[in-house]
Amino acid sequence: MIAQRKDDHVRLAVEQQQQQQQQHSGRNQFDEVSFVHHALAGLDRPDVSLATTFAGLSWPVPLYINAMTGGSERTGVINRDLGIAARETGVPIASGSMSAYFKDPDCAETFSVLRKENPDGFVIANVNATASVDKAHRAIDLLRADALQIHVNTVQETVMPEGDRSFASWAPQIEKIAAGVDVPVIVKEVGFGLSRETVRLLASLGVRIADLGGRGGTDFARIENGRRELADYAYLHGWGQSTAACLLDAQDAPIPVLASGGVRHPLDVARALALGASGVGVSGTFLRTLLDEGVKALIARIGTWLDQLAALQTVLGAPTPAALTHCDLLIHGELRDFCADRGID
Numbered sequence: 001m002i003a004q005r006k007d008d009h010v011r012l013a014v015e016q017q018q019q020q021q022q023q024h025s026g027r028n029q030f031d032e033v034s035f036v037h038h039a040l041a042g043l044d045r046p047d048v049s050l051a052t053t054f055a056g057l058s059w060p061v062p063l064y065i066n067a068m069t070g071g072s073e074r075t076g077v078i079n080r081d082l083g084i085a086a087r088e089t090g091v092p093i094a095s096g097s098m099s100a101y102f103k104d105p106d107c108a109e110t111f112s113v114l115r116k117e118n119p120d121g122f123v124i125a126n127v128n129a130t131a132s133v134d135k136a137h138r139a140i141d142l143l144r145a146d147a148l149q150i151h152v153n154t155v156q157e158t159v160m161p162e163g164d165r166s167f168a169s170w171a172p173q174i175e176k177i178a179a180g181v182d183v184p185v186i187v188k189e190v191g192f193g194l195s196r197e198t199v200r201l202l203a204s205l206g207v208r209i210a211d212l213g214g215r216g217g218t219d220f221a222r223i224e225n226g227r228r229e230l231a232d233y234a235y236l237h238g239w240g241q242s243t244a245a246c247l248l249d250a251q252d253a254p255i256p257v258l259a260s261g262g263v264r265h266p267l268d269v270a271r272a273l274a275l276g277a278s279g280v281g282v283s284g285t286f287l288r289t290l291l292d293e294g295v296k297a298l299i300a301r302i303g304t305w306l307d308q309l310a311a312l313q314t315v316l317g318a319p320t321p322a323a324l325t326h327c328d329l330l331i332h333g334e335l336r337d338f339c340a341d342r343g344i345d
């Protein structure tokens with residue numbers, strides 16, 4: 001049952017990537033953020049670094065492969081290739097939800113392959129918000145993980161035919177996990193966004209980092225609706241705040257934030273960093289490259305993104321990813337309305 005769901009998610013996510021590009025020429029709310037061009041702001045490329053530090057962590061690059069999969073034979077092969085791509089490019093990588101491993105320890109290898117292929121990289125385990133502290137430890141141990149993601153996905157669970165319907169225990173359980181594990185805990189949304197109120201609550205629960213996981217890319221309301229016998233939740237497609245909106249909303253967040261959801265190219269990475277993200281996660285775009293073109297193409301693509309991000313920092317006069325926050329930005333359209341409605345200057 002879980003293995004089938006994991007295969008469905010991969011298939012429907014890649015179909016969605018293809019459709020998004022055809023239907024809206026791939027537009028999302030990152031397009032409502034632009035840099036003011038200053039013609040003499042540029043630096044010398046050797047003076048530009050991609051390294052980022054936050055919450056006591058140091059990453060060589062501010063880009064990571066975000067949580068996707070594991071739990072079936074096919075997704076084990078995908079994780080093997082994602083692990084290879086992470087190793088070859090030096091980007092941190094998160095595992096997909098490890099619930100399947102707790103239900104069936106025989107599928108452990110479909111997750112541990114991420115670490116096997118990437119022995120020295122930064123690897124993040126992933127559990128849901130109902131996991132016990134013991135399960136969180138098992139997930140971390142299996143991957144020798146450097147951090148733990150806890151995903152929060154109430155909308156996905158609601159549309160998922162076999163999904164959870166009880167959410168009240170999630171916040172207290174997140175607090176227990178954060179207190180009970182030795183690695184930093186990252187709480188992430190899966191594409192509906194974390195509001196600033198939620199980020200504040202997470203900080204009070206002991207969570208070290210929030211991955212805002214906003215709208216604009218993979219839409220799990222659509223994916224789960226596609227798995228229902230009657231696709232009767234279509235009105236929830238597009239629910240939530242975009243990643244750019246979440247970043248603006250979280251300007252005064254008490255903990256560092258990561259940005260993911262709808263990141264399409266290096267300019268989106270630069271925009272997210274300029275809006276205050278300490279790192280930027282990508283799932284759907286990289287999955288599509290891997291499945292359409294293979295692991296070599298994914299390695300080349302990530303390399304190109306890193307190279308072009310350094311080029312953008314050079315043009316924009318930002319010696320580090322954090323320095324992009326000093327760039328002048330223009331906010332347009334509905335994103336501007338969002339700022340007005342939420343009282344953001």
Ligand code: FNR
Pocket residue numbers: 009010013066067068069095096097098126149150151188189190191213216217218260261262263281282283284285287
């Ligand atoms: C995901 N995502 C996800 N997130 C999570 O925390 N645990 C999981 O098991 C999964 N599974 C999963 C499967 C597939 C096939 C995809 C594409 C994505 C969500 C992912 O980490 C991310 O939050 C969203 O996909 C939004 O980012 P993109 O795809 O727009 O870059």
